[in-house]
Amino acid sequence: MDENHTGNWRTMRPEIDAKACTGCNICWKQCPEACVDLTDKVPEIDMDYCKGCGICVAECPAKCVHFIAEAAS
Ligand code: SF4
Ligand code: SF4
Secondary structure, three states, X not given: OHHHOOOOOOOEEEEEOOOOOOOOOHHHHHOOOOOXXXXXXXXXXXXXXXXOOOHHXXXXXXXXXXXXXXXXX
């Protein structure tokens, strides 16, 4: 889906604390961009498509998805 590729306007990006992740897959279910990959035990977010909306940060029951500023990443 090249047309859905994220531009350089994203200001925040989610980062998963792998040690705290329980593998519940809620971030995968809730992501409106379907850019969370569950191939491994800990989800991997495709930053080429993540819009930085923060839904995964808000919905993670383990509170292990944190927002970081793009400039700091
Ligand atoms: S910030 Fe939004 S788009 Fe990015 S992975 Fe989380 S829910 Fe998906
Ligand atoms: S919602 Fe949180 S605990 Fe659940 S799989 Fe995603 S990152 Fe891990």
